[in-house]
Amino acid sequence: MAEEEMKLFRSWSSPFGMRVVHALKIKGLQYETILEDLSNKSASLLNYNPIHKKIPVFVHNGNPICESLVILEYIDETWTQSPLLPQDPYAKSTARFWAKFGDDKVMPSIWSVFTSQGDAREEAIVQAKTNLEFLEEEIKGKKFFGGEAIGYVDLAFGWMANLIGILEEIIDLKLVDAEKFPFLSAWMSNFYDDPAIKEFWPNRDRMVEKFKAMRELHLNKVA
Numbered sequence: 580m581a582e583e584e585m586k587l588f589r590s591w592s593s594p595f596g597m598r599v600v601h602a603l604k605i606k607g608l609q610y611e612t613i614l615e616d617l618s619n620k621s622a623s624l625l626n627y628n629p630i631h632k633k634i635p636v637f638v639h640n641g642n643p644i645c646e647s648l649v650i651l652e653y654i655d656e657t658w659t660q661s662p663l664l665p666q667d668p669y670a671k672s673t674a675r676f677w678a679k680f681g682d683d684k685v686m687p688s689i690w691s692v693f694t695s696q697g698d699a700r701e702e703a704i705v706q707a708k709t710n711l712e713f714l715e716e717e718i719k720g721k722k723f724f725g726g727e728a729i730g731y732v733d734l735a736f737g738w739m740a741n742l743i744g745i746l747e748e749i750i751d752l753k754l755v756d757a758e759k760f761p762f763l764s765a766w767m768s769n770f771y772d773d774p775a776i777k778e779f780w781p782n783r784d785r786m787v788e789k790f791k792a793m794r795e796l797h798l799n800k801v802a
């Protein structure tokens with residue numbers, strides 16, 4: 580087989596980029612990383628993702644693939660070892676459903692807790708906890724969303740394992756407490772500490788600094 584050329588455009592902190600890093604590690608693939616400065620995007624990134632102008636972009640033999648969940652599916656279909664998605668169509672559609680729920684509902688609701696104050700924050704907490712309860716039900720009795728091994732849904736929710744604790748620390752509020760969400764809490768630790776996952780987490784202090792600044796910016800904008 581001809582030599583494969585793989586490049587991953589990402590940023591040091593992006594949870595979306597991290598999904599792809601983790602998938603490539605699980606598949607055992609070698610690739611080149613291009614770390615973007617998102618305040619000064621490279622011409623290559625803009626050329627490969629002219630519509631959204633976002634990372635991550637995965638480039639395989641010159642073909643760009645955009646959107647982290649789409650990239651995970653591409654990787655899984657191209658390299659079939661250590662499958663991320665189940666084969667069964669119903670199980671596969673369920674996995675896609677949860678990943679989409681994560682991006683459409685869970686992530687925005689947690690972000691809203693992080694970036695609001697007063698009554699708005701109280702409302703956001705109720706919404707976020709409702710979403711977390713659905714996840715708690717889904718992960719109940721399983722080590723990973725994918726079963727015994729990390730799969731597509733685990734990678735889609737991977738940001739939680741890293742970011743929730745950081746956001747909680749910044750706003751001094753426990754969202755995923757082990758008593759109310761025992762299975763989700765256990766999943767967060769299992770995922771965070773998994774050997775295929777652990778080595779790539781961005782520096783925690785730098786993340787705290789970055790997210791503190793993002794919160795300030797957001798609060799000043801709406802004030």
Ligand SMILES: N[C@@H](CCC(=O)N[C@@H](CS)C(=O)NCC(=O)O)C(=O)O
Pocket residue numbers: 590593594595617632633634635645646647648
């Ligand atoms: N839905 C996209 C979201 C990617 C995304 O939001 N990337 C952010 C970094 S975390 C980005 O590139 N932002 C640059 C910008 O918006 O200008 C995905 O799943 O890949």
